[in-house]
Amino acid sequence: xxxxxxxxxQLYNFVHEVFIRIGCPPADAATATRVLLSADLRGxxxxxVARLSGYVRLKDVxxxxxxxxxxxxxxxxxxxxxxxDRGLGLVVAPAAMQIAISKAREVGTGWVSAGNSNxxxxxxxxxMLALPQDMIGIAMTNASPLVAPTFSTERLLxxxxxxxxxxxxxxxxxxxxxxxxxxxxxxxxxxxRKQQPAPTGWVQTRTGMPSTDAGEVKNGxxxxxxxxxxxxxxxxxxxxxxxxxxxxxxxxxxxxxPWVPPFPAYVPMPEDMPGEGIGHFFGAMRIDAFRPAADxxxxxxxxxxxFSTAATVEGVAKxxxxxxxxxxxxxxxxxxxxxxxxxxxxxxxxxxARLGVMLDS
Amino acid sequence: xxxxxxxxxQLYNFVHEVFIRIGCPPADAATATRVLLSADLRGxxxxxVARLSGYVRLKDVxxxxxxxxxxxxxxxxxxxxxxxDRGLGLVVAPAAMQIAISKAREVGTGWVSAGNSNxxxxxxxxxMLALPQDMIGIAMTNASPLVAPTFSTERLLxxxxxxxxxxxxxxxxxxxxxxxxxxxxxxxxxxxRKQQPAPTGWVQTRTGMPSTDAGEVKNGxxxxxxxxxxxxxxxxxxxxxxxxxxxxxxxxxxxxxPWVPPFPAYVPMPEDMPGEGIGHFFGAMRIDAFRPAADxxxxxxxxxxxFSTAATVEGVAKxxxxxxxxxxxxxxxxxxxxxxxxxxxxxxxxxxARLGVMLDS
Numbered sequence: 044x045x046x047x048x049x050x051x052x053q054l055y056n057f058v059h060e061v062f063i064r065i066g067c068p069p070a071d072a073a074t075a076t077r078v079l080l081s082a083d084l085r086g087x088x089x090x091x092v093a094r095l096s097g098y099v100r101l102k103d104v105x106x107x108x109x110x111x112x113x114x115x116x117x118x119x120x121x122x123x124x125x126x127x128d129r130g131l132g133l134v135v136a137p138a139a140m141q142i143a144i145s146k147a148r149e150v151g152t153g154w155v156s157a158g159n160s161n162x163x164x165x166x167x168x169x170x171m172l173a174l175p176q177d178m179i180g181i182a183m184t185n186a187s188p189l190v191a192p193t194f195s196t197e198r199l200l201x202x203x204x205x206x207x208x209x210x211x212x213x214x215x216x217x218x219x220x221x222x223x224x225x226x227x228x229x230x231x232x233x234x235x236r237k238q239q240p241a242p243t244g245w246v247q248t249r250t251g252m253p254s255t256d257a258g259e260v261k262n263g264x265x266x267x268x269x270x271x272x273x274x275x276x277x278x279x280x281x282x283x284x285x286x287x288x289x290x291x292x293x294x295x296x297x298x299x300x301p302w303v304p305p306f307p308a309y310v311p312m313p314e315d316m317p318g319e320g321i322g323h324f325f326g327a328m329r330i331d332a333f334r335p336a337a338d339x340x341x342x343x344x345x346x347x348x349x350f351s352t353a354a355t356v357e358g359v360a361k362x363x364x365x366x367x368x369x370x371x372x373x374x375x376x377x378x379x380x381x382x383x384x385x386x387x388x389x390x391x392x393x394x395x396a397r398l399g400v401m402l403d404s
Numbered sequence: 405x406x407x408x409x410x411x412x413x414q415l416y417n418f419v420h421e422v423f424i425r426i427g428c429p430p431a432d433a434a435t436a437t438r439v440l441l442s443a444d445l446r447g448x449x450x451x452x453v454a455r456l457s458g459y460v461r462l463k464d465v466x467x468x469x470x471x472x473x474x475x476x477x478x479x480x481x482x483x484x485x486x487x488x489d490r491g492l493g494l495v496v497a498p499a500a501m502q503i504a505i506s507k508a509r510e511v512g513t514g515w516v517s518a519g520n521s522n523x524x525x526x527x528x529x530x531x532m533l534a535l536p537q538d539m540i541g542i543a544m545t546n547a548s549p550l551v552a553p554t555f556s557t558e559r560l561l562x563x564x565x566x567x568x569x570x571x572x573x574x575x576x577x578x579x580x581x582x583x584x585x586x587x588x589x590x591x592x593x594x595x596x597r598k599q600q601p602a603p604t605g606w607v608q609t610r611t612g613m614p615s616t617d618a619g620e621v622k623n624g625x626x627x628x629x630x631x632x633x634x635x636x637x638x639x640x641x642x643x644x645x646x647x648x649x650x651x652x653x654x655x656x657x658x659x660x661x662p663w664v665p666p667f668p669a670y671v672p673m674p675e676d677m678p679g680e681g682i683g684h685f686f687g688a689m690r691i692d693a694f695r696p697a698a699d700x701x702x703x704x705x706x707x708x709x710x711f712s713t714a715a716t717v718e719g720v721a722k723x724x725x726x727x728x729x730x731x732x733x734x735x736x737x738x739x740x741x742x743x744x745x746x747x748x749x750x751x752x753x754x755x756x757a758r759l760g761v762m763l764d765s
Contacts, residue, residue, distance in 0.1 A: 117693075117694065117695060119511060119512030119513075119693040120481060120482070120510075120511040120512060121481070121482040121511045121513045121693070122512040122513055122689070122690075124694050124695060149481075150480060150481040150482045150511050151480030151481060151483040151515070152482045152483055152513060152515050154512070154513050156694055192711060192714065192723050193723070193724070194716050194717055194720040194722075194723050194724065195711075195714040195715060195716055195717070195723045196715045196716065196717055197714045197715050199710070199711060199714055207643075207647050209647075209650055217646070217650070219643035219644075219646070219647060221637075221639075221640040221643060222640075223640075224637075225631070225636055225637045242635045242636065244636050250717065250718070251716075251717030251718070252717075269630060269631060269637050269640055269641070270586070270630060270631065270636075271636055274603045275605050275631075275632055275636070276582075276585075276586045276587065276630050276631075278582075278724065278726075279582040279584075279630055280630070282568075282580035282582060282726045283580075283644075285578070285711075285726065286568050286570075286580060288707075289570055289578070289704070289707065293700060293703045293704055293707060294691075294694040294695065294700070295694070295695075296695060296699075299703070299707055300707055300710055300711065301710065317703060317706060318703075329480070329483075330655075332478075332480040332482070332483040333478065333483055333517050333655040333656070334478060334485060334655065334656075334657060338657075339654060339655070342654045342660070342678060343650070343654055345678060346649075346650065346654060346660055346661055349560070349661055349662065350553060350556075350646075350661065353553065353556040353557075353558045353560055354556060354557045354558050355555050355556055355612075356555055356556070356557055356611065356612030356613075357611070359555040361555075362553050362554070362555050362556045363554070363555065363639065365639075365642075365643045365646065
């Protein structure tokens, strides 16, 4: 069956109404909708409306609080810890990032560790909130354990993504947004759907042997840290994922490592959890806290142009600047619509039927 | 020929005297010696005394200033830009890190971008300066271009390492310190010396084809970003290296990308350089700017113990916590001495003869 194309406003209205029906205040519903759909627009289909019914199920089982009192529990001029009060990460994260931005306005930089939260959508959205403020934005989050550290057979870390958004001048901003694993889980799901093997270095079996079975995680296997194996630097991917976990959860009082709660509401929670919910970490750095913004922008333009026009290997048109493909996708999908696979459309229709919200098409 | 073993004080006295002879004030000579030898102690042999004559040659050709006036050129409560005045990076970096620490003491965190500097030794040393202050330390630097971005045949980035040091309680600190490439250049040099091939994913030819020739960089080839190729996530390694470059150099006014000056003094400088020297970036975050240090330390201990005791793949004793191998090496070499390969010993003797400094052995 072919994909079904939806205009952005169609999906916006549907998702917004779903968040309203589960009890979110209108402003929060609007924020959550923008964050969620930014994933669909940018081509990160695994983190967009495909997850909407998953968020609703978390509300159903009481793990998400639709009316959180998001609050600062500790702060200094450049830092804060935010308690997300079990809110949607889609709402907690932008609120925490705004606190980082406010602090950067005052003292040059702001750094916020947020706990007692839930899945926050795509990291890039939150990092990019800094761009219109003439700031560099950073966002990261821990996630439920799917990744084995180098030399281990146990799943102890999430795909723990890092996003860094950096303003430029005439050029478009630099936006890096990547899981600290060789491949994001979404890519494995796509291969499973197509019944295709995974490249080596993406997953391992339950005993830690190399595997090309895209469904290996279901067999007790694990995703691998960026690098794949020790010889190719997987200990570096492990270190990155570990730093994300520690900044997001041990600074904030959230759960870390194997204790991070699972996204699927039907999966039992880990025992002896050491914290509350999942954790995120955000940073904002005012450019002119370092040098005049105009100078910085001019040199960023020069950086981007030099890399953008670098000589390429045969058959490749150009070097990709981080953020370029997602921006092109966003432009295309905003005008031509967002294609959804039939299984996702059906899932949304069932969700809509249950909540009394109609999905136009 | 076998390695020659030197006691730490022997090497300390020699290196310190060399720095004095090239004109460093005694306090700077002591700092530079400690930083340089920390690499030898920690087993990062490529960044220790093996580079000493390289630093001296940079002084000889006027690229290093032995008596720099390191100064803050711009600051806010949580940030500073430092101009290294062409000093040894071994001296500029600890000075800049101390500024980050001072700012963290005042406002919770401190962030310093340092330009007009030179090679700073191992990143981990600088990050670890934060540990005794109950702070998390971060250090990174750009470096002369050896690395091709994904899809490019040009060498546009350095191995651009990142170090993150995080205090624990009863456990030893977590210290990540890694190049953002699949393998550090030093590992390729070791393979070349042994005339052994490199694993796939470490280097490419001058036309961007996969290669296992450890000497490929000499043929116009390039090191590869962490991940190796696109299928294995090299675009993520490229993003990491790019962020290090931008934070280190575009925030500070140093050179970036292909314009970073080469370490070997005999290699001509790039044309049309957009900045001054090379750049570094440092961060310090006070733990109690987020939560009481005792709570943080207790959870870090739990994190480390959980990962440390994780089930392993067959034949491996335990999961390695970042910093563990280097700490064990430091302990061993501090007591049993530091082994140097004969070529390095000969290089040091020639340097000593030229400067009138005797290398005891």
